[in-house]
Amino acid sequence: xxxxxxxxxxxxxxxxxxxxxxxxxxxxxxxxxxxxxxxxxxxxxxxxxxxxxxxxxxxxxxxxxxxxxxxxxxxxxxxxxxxxxxxxxxxxxxxxxxxxxxxxxx
Amino acid sequence: xxxxxxxxxxxxxxxxxxxxxxxxxxxxxxxxxxxxxxxxxxxxxxxxxxxxxxxxxxxxxxxxxxxxxxxxxxxxxxxxxxxxxxxxxxxxxxxxxxxxxxxxxxxxxxxxxxxxxxxxx
Numbered sequence: 092x093x094x095x096x097x098x099x100x101x102x103x104x105x106x107x108x109x110x111x112x113x114x115x116x117x118x119x120x121x122x123x124x125x126x127x128x129x130x131x132x133x134x135x136x137x138x139x140x141x142x143x144x145x146x147x148x149x150x151x152x153x154x155x156x157x158x159x160x161x162x163x164x165x166x167x168x169x170x171x172x173x174x175x176x177x178x179x180x181x182x183x184x185x186x187x188x189x190x191x192x193x194x195x196x197x
Numbered sequence: 198x199x200x201x202x203x204x205x206x207x208x209x210x211x212x213x214x215x216x217x218x219x220x221x222x223x224x225x226x227x228x229x230x231x232x233x234x235x236x237x238x239x240x241x242x243x244x245x246x247x248x249x250x251x252x253x254x255x256x257x258x259x260x261x262x263x264x265x266x267x268x269x270x271x272x273x274x275x276x277x278x279x280x281x282x283x284x285x286x287x288x289x290x291x292x293x294x295x296x297x298x299x300x301x302x303x304x305x306x307x308x309x310x311x312x313x314x315x316x317x318x
Contacts, residue, residue: 140297
């Protein structure tokens with residue numbers, strides 16, 4: 092099974108900050124890496140697919156990048172509505188594993 | 198509107214069974230792989246199972262293999278998860294999710310609101 096290691100597990104930041112969350116796959120997953128945002132009591136929402144493609148309607152302050160088995164989600168200027176938990180997920184092969192999550196807090 | 202709506206969650210005793218459902222609307226259901234993803238209280242997301250568009254191929258996480266069965270009825274636009282031999286560690290919110298096409302990286306692009314399954318005596 093492919094393991095997804097996400098870091099950090101939590102992150103304190105302020106409105107306007109630039110933040111980066113990292114996800115590392117235990118083996119090659121090409122660019123089959125997706126990022127989700129989840130707010131308390133709500134279902135996850137897809138933000139970025141295929142490592143760096145922004146889903147339609149997602150603000151451009153969100154971006155993703157890839158380098159080998161390392162993937163990064165960047166939020167360029169945090170907004171109040173961005174405080175949530177973020178998950179990476181590989182869609183390369185079953186089981187379609189998620190990272191442990193990063194809780195972004197004020 | 199593209200939508201997934203789960204139902205059937207509830208309280209069940211350890212060793213018991215439960216079937217949860219997910220009704221889809223707003224898209225051609227049979228064209229998509231469907232998955233179940235769960236989230237234990239205060240924990241992260243765990244992929245549980247998936248089924249191909251025609252229903253002929255199914256996939257399971259090791260944690261549920263042999264106990265859970267995924268199925269679908271394309272005439273009813275509904276996917277099911279039959280859960281047997283339930284354990285306390287199966288307690289979670291169960292989400293239904295649509296897997297997108299290859300063009301969008303096979304991501305889970307549509308999610309239901311979730312249904313809570315509690316395994317407790």
